[in-house]
Structure formats: structure tokens, C-alpha cells
Amino acid sequence: MSNSERVDLFVIGGGINGAGIARDAAGRGLSVILCEKDDLAQGTSSRSGKLVHGGLRYLEYYEFRLVREALIEREVLLNAAPHIIWPMRFVLPHSPDDRPAWLVRLGLFFYDHLGGRKKLPGTRNLDLRCSPEGAPIKDQYPRGFEYSDCWVDDARLVVLNAMDAAQRGAQVLTRTACVSARREAGGWRIELRNTRNGTDQVVFARALVNAAGPWVADIIERVAGARSTRKVRLVKGSHIVTPKFWDGPHSYLVQNHDKRVIFINPYEGDKALIGTTDVPWEGAPESVAIDEAEIDYLLAAVNRYFKQPLRREDVVQTFSGVRPLYDDGKGNPSAVTRDYVFDLDTNGGAPLLNVFGGKITTFRKLSEHAMQNLRPTFPDMGQDWTASATLPGGEIDEADVPQFIARLQREYLWLPRDLMRHYARTYGARTAQVINSANSLADLGRQFGPNLYEAEVRYLMEHEWAETAQDILTRRTKHGLHINAEQTAAFDGWFNGLDRKSA
Template identity: 55%
Template sequence: MWGKSVEEKIYDVLVVGGGINGVGIARDAAGRGLSVCLCEKDDLAQHTSSASSKLIHGGLRYLEYYEFGLVRKALQEREVLLDLAPHIIWPLRFVMPHDPEGRPKWLIRTGLFLYDHLASRKILKGTETIRFDRHASGKPLKTGYTHGFAYSDGWVQDARLVVLNAMDAEERGAVVYTQTACVAAKREQDLWHCTLQGGSGVRTVKARTVVNAAGAWVESVLKNVVGQRSVHALRLVKGSHIVVKKLFDHADAYIFQNPDKRIIFAIPYEKDFTLIGTTDVEYSADPGKVSIDKDEIAYLCQMSNRYFAQQISPHDVVATFSGVRPLLDDASGDAASVTRDYSLEFDESQGLLSVFGGKITTYRKLAEQAVDLLAPHLGNQHPSWSASKPLPGGDLNGPIEAFMQKLAQEYAWLPRDLLQRYARTYGSRTAVLLKGKSCVADLGEAILPQLYEVEVRYLMQFEWAKSAEDILWRRTKLKLHLPLGAEETLKQWLSRQTSRTAALV
């Protein structure tokens, strides 16, 4: 619902876009004492930010394109983010089998040496050379692969990272509206008058500055909402992933180099699955209607089959997801080589900041630099702060394993699988979720296996969840573990709650 004074209040910053860059900027700005309003036309992380490869990584392959600055920036951010949200971000070891038809060993060793030394490491292990007859990662591979390399990066629950940034922004004073589009913005007398349209109707929000963090829609917002031309050309590139039943039992991921010079990841996913991706396909259609095509599925299966002894086909795919990456058009010849760096364009005379490009690993740094541009314009002198304050649920005060043991003692009545999922999803906020609960019956109705009423209501109250897809796919990944028809069951439950609420009004 709209706040009573939404039309009267003048915000310092209106952020358009609830992907990772938008919520990161909202969090940083709110933490510096600026008044912030964020609007997102759909759900938080509904598009690109929930369709990544789920990696916090430096981008090993970008070294091949001499993107040393981008890689260094991303490598520095890995351990910052590991500290901010250890419940949803954790170290992941990657194994790269050496393919004689691919990049030579000397080139790989050089790249890995740079990867180890472009930024300092405290948590992540360094690189090493491995023999597959002596390493667990060798068992699932075809017999022709004998040697490889191992290095470390990070894994992230990407959509949850977006939600946690939005939560932190709200707790620091920001106002967050989802399912609310900014349909018009006009500059008058040093203020932006922005028309927001959502389920609660149409309202005008006044703001001193506007941040266009609309991702794949950044050019559309400039042209159709603000009425200005874009200073950059965007190149939309579709990245798709497939999910199959797990192809290996160990905890490491794989990075495969393929004959077309592309890189494919095979990552342990949700305990029972393997995530394989991504593709790089030029895209020109509606970013909101992106989906994988048959050629992409066949390509990912083929690349997996090149390395793994267990062969897969499109029939083995249990889930897919696709996203459109809004990349800066640097005139690269192919989609895979387009830069993943970002550009911030601030028109100080208009109080308009537009975000072009970026990747999930560098979102916090992007946000920090964006607010560094905005703050002086708004008379704000507060320094950057976001690198040292945990995201909601991230204040574990020690390793995640010790935190889980503490939870197991405090909530001994909670089934082990459920406790582990809560810990990895909500971290220390599990205490909020389970406040006043002392037995399984206190969790409320068992709507679906592993999904109780208490969790659904928590997600609706604190995390802007409104639909079954919000809950089963972006806030959690329960959809992968539930039988067909589960989403419809939750839809019906939510509909009944809405009807009951309406009857009480």
C-alpha cells in the first residue's frame, strides 16, 4: 500500500529498478542517511538478477580479453561479500580439466597465477594442479582427461542477495515498492515529479535525484519515461542454463573450455541437481519474455557430454532458466567477449544517474560509486560503509557450521533438513521466523512438503513475496524439490488468504 504521505514527501533519491544494482544503490544511499524510494515494476530479482550462474567470481575467462581492471575489482569483492552474507554466499572450488584441443597449459597457468595475485585472499584457497586418478573430481569424467587445475571462487543464492539488500535498505529507512512501475518522470523546479503505477493505483513521487537502474530496460526508461536519449548503446545477450539430476556426488564445480572458446560451468545445485550453463546469444526481443530455445539446450547437453562419462539429452533436463544481460556495447565481434564492466552516467544538472552494464559480483562496488556521485550533489558527506555491515541474516558470529549446531540445540524439535534449509536461507533471521515456536505444530499448516504457513507469512511480511513463483523460485528453490501441481496448490492457498483478508475489511 502507498504510504499516507507518499505524494507530500520529497525523497533524496528515487531508484527505478529492483534488480541487484538498484537494491544495492538503495541500500548504500539509505545507509548514508539519504531518503530513498525504490520502485520495481515486477518482483525483486524477477529478471536478470535471478538468472545468473549463481557465482561470486573474478571472471577467469575475462583475463583472455585483457579485462584486468574488471577482474581485479571482482576478485576484491569476493571476500567482502563472503563476509557480508555467509549464509547465502560460500566458497566453491572449481575444477578445470585440461583439454589438449583447448587453451595450452602455459596459458591456463598464467591466467591462474594472475587470478591468485591480482587481489589478496584470506578465505579462499589458491590454485593447484591435480591428477584425476588421485582426485574425487576425476571419477565422473571421461577417461581421456587425466590432469586439470583447481581454483576457488564463490557461490551465491542470487535472488536472495537482491532481497536481502532491499530488506537492509528498508530497515535503514528506504521505502520499497514492488509490482510498481515508474511510467513518467518530469523535471520541474529542481525536482523530479515521477508517476508510479501499481496495484494501489497511481501516485506522484517527488525526488531530488533519479537513479535509472532498470537493467535491460535502462534505454527504454530513458526514452519512454524520462524523455532523453541514451548516452550508451546496450547489447542484450541472453544467457540460459539447464538443470539435470546430479551428475556427480562431490562438492566441487567444473569449468569446461569448449572448442568454440566458450566456458561452461557444471555446478552442484540444491543437493540433488547439477546446474549447467551458460550460453551467450544475441537478443533483441522483449527482455521480460526471455526463454531458452532448443538449440541452447542441445548445446549445453553436448558440452556436458564432451566431458562427463554420464551422457545427458534434452529429455534429462528438469528445469531451465534464462536471463538477458544488459551489456555495454563495446563493438566486440561475438557475444561472449562483450565486456561485463559497467558505466555510471550522472547528469548533475538534471540529477539523473543511469547505470549501464555490470555483473552481480561487483554490484556493491557499483552501488558505492553511484552514491559517491549522488551524495555531494545532495549535500551528503557521509563516507561509504557497505563493505563492513552484514546483510540481514549474515551476522552469524562464526562459521555457518557452528551456527547450524547452535540452531540444532535451540530448535531440537525442528527436522534436520528443514533446519539446514532455514539456516542457509535466513541465517540469523531464522530467529525471527521461528519466534515463539516450540514444536512443529506451531509452524502452522503444512501447505506443501517442507513449506509451512509460518514461512510463507514471513516471506510475505518481510520479503515482498506475493505469488507462488516468488516463494517457490526466487525466495527459495523449493520448486525443484516438489511434485507437479505444487505451485498450483500454493496459488490456491494464497488466494484463500486473500479472500479471507478481503472479507474482514
């Protein structure tokens, strides 16, 4: 990139909203640059509950528009990236101490019919005393419900949007901070700083999008020198990871005494992902971390319903994220809207579009609406297009994923089944690019863990902006959950040495 490049649109923020907007804009024929001060999805977008869901509990707060949009988007996204998004059944043991059964049934009826469900199976009642789903549940909860939502690899969803944007002509600049943005000559003069080497660059753009998530207010005030009447409310959500303690592929959703619901989902085969909390956060977003009270809260919610108690020592990993919710004035963090709001600032001419709120499930529609807001600036840009488009690797039929894996297995007879499944579920139709010209396990290069080989690492460095060991172990993949401390140290040493040689 030259020091005085001119583009149509500049996007700040490499989370799901920024990557989605960059992709949408590039697909409309606009010249686009996306900058992210850290790694793609390093903040909130890799620390979600990893669900594409309508948001059953949002119905209690009368968020019908949001729930309907999210329910419709479930199947849109399922079609776009079936390798990283797949259906999941959720079992809801009923506790009469919390919500009455009629209210739960009513909510599930709306859930089934509000979004024009086509692919996913509907709700059913369960007798937990005799159904296999009820086996791990305490006898005092004999009644339950089952409904559908979807699982998603959240960080990979961000990366796939960035990849698609780049393939459509956008420039994606990771480890690049926006240090200043000022209106000049009918556009924006934007100063960037490469956080790897400290070099500065200048870009001129006709419009600026602020999709910085928890840092949205900082970009408005400090970087752009602007103001907004809208505010963001930061809420911490924490998760714990434990060994999986039930049989079957289904998830559980339990109601806690404070009316919050806790998801207990299968995770990476042999583990469980449990969350989330809702705690007001006032510190720096990058310093967010779980506290012991949150761990106790999540363990207590699980132990209220399940026969096998979880203990503190069962927690093998934790992570926390800061949700940048639009501040609608609600006192209870759980009641604050998960909807998104735009603030279009055209004072001084060149538009600044600030994005408040949003959730993983509705990112595509948010991106589409963002571009519709900018149409007066770009009247000749293309029309809406993402509703029927696949994401990189998603060029397979959702119903055919098992058959796709079986076809790959026949083509690569030398690949172990677990490794093939990992490649297929992570890279989909691009699996052949990861394997490249390899004809044996030895051809994949050095092995660092059960399914982590050098060929995959090099693919991620070349095609997915992976620059550090953690980019690979925790965001591009979840290998970090499957390798021990010694293997992690060996990988770190090899990778850092490789970086130094490359530099």
C-alpha cells in the same frame, strides 16, 4: 506514501544494482524510494549462474581492473552474507584442443594473486586419473586444475539488500511502475502506477537513478524523455537444471570448442545447474526463454567431458535471463565487457544517473561508485560504509556456519536436520524470526512440501515483499524445485485464497 512526497533519491529497478544503490544511499542518511514494476529480482538478477566470482575468462579480454575488483568483492560479500554465500571449489579438466596448459596456469596465477585473496584456498594441479574429482571425467582428460570461487543465492541477495535499505529508512515499492519522470523546479517529478490496482502517485526527488537493467534505454527515452550516447547490448544467457551426476561438493568448469566456458555446479543438494549461453537478444526482455539449440549446446559441452551422458529428458528445469551489457562495440557476445559504466546526465539541473552493465559480484562496488557520482548533489551525505557491513541474517562468522547450524539444532531439538539447514542457509541469524513462537512441527502450520511450512510463507509475506506463489517458490526460496505438480497446485490454491481473504 502521500501523493506529493519529497525525497532525496529515487531509484528505478529492483534488481541487484537498484537494491544495492538504495541500500547504500539510505545508509548515508538520504531519504530514498525504490520502485520495481514487478517483483524484486524478477528479471536478470534471479537468472544468473549464482556465482560470486572473479571471472576467470575475463582475463583473456584484458579486463584486469574488473577481475581485480570482483576478486576483492568475493571476500567482502562472503563476510557480509555467509548464510547465502559460501566457498566452492571448481575443477577445470584441461583440453589441449582449446587453451594451452601454460595459458590456463597463467590465468590461475593471476586469479590467485590479483585480488589479495585471504580466506579462499588457492589453485592446485590435479591428476584426474587418480583424484576423486576426476572420477566422472573421461579418461582422455587426465590433467586438471582446481581453484576457488563462491556460490550465491542471487535472488536472496537482492531481497537482503532491499531489506537492509528499508531498515535504514528507504521505501521499497514493488509492483509499482515508473510511468513518467520529468525535471521540474530543480528536481524530478515522478509519476508511479501501482500495477496491482492501477492507482497513480506522484513523487518529487532531487536525483533519479535508472538501474532498470535490460529496460535502461526504455527508461531514458520513454519515461525520462532524455538521451544518452551510451547504449546497452542485450545478451541472453540460459541455464538447464538436471539431476546431479557426480559425487562431492565441487563444481566443474569445462572449455567448449568455441572457447566459451560452461559451469556445472551442485544445486539444491541433489541437482546440477549448467550454464550459460551467450546469445544476442533483440526481443522484449520479459519474453526471454531458452531454445532447443541452447539446450543441445549445453548438453554437448557436458557430454564432451563426462563419462555419464546427459540426455534431453534429464533436463528438469530451464531458465533464461537477459544481461544488459554495456555496448563496447565488440562483435562476439562473449567478448562484450561485463564491466559497468555510468552516464550522469545533468542537463536541466537535476541529475539522472543511468547504470549500464554490471554483474552480481560487483554490485556493492557499483553502488558505492554510483553514490560517489552523486556527491555533488548530496555534499553532506555520509561516507562509504558498505565494505564492512553485514546483510540481514549475515551476522554470523563465515567460518562458523556449521557451528551456527549445530547451535540452532540444540535450541530447536524438534526441528528435522534438513529443515533446520534450510532455515539457516536461507535466513541465517534471522531463523528465529521465521520459527517465531513455534515449539513443534505442528506449530509451523500447514506443510506444502518437504521443507515448506506455513510459518515460512507468512514470514516472507510480512518481511520480504512476497505477494505471489512464485515469489515464494522461485525467488525467495527454491522450494519449487522440490515439490511436485500436485503440491504446487495445492500451494497455489491455498496462497491465492489467502490473498483474496487478505484483500
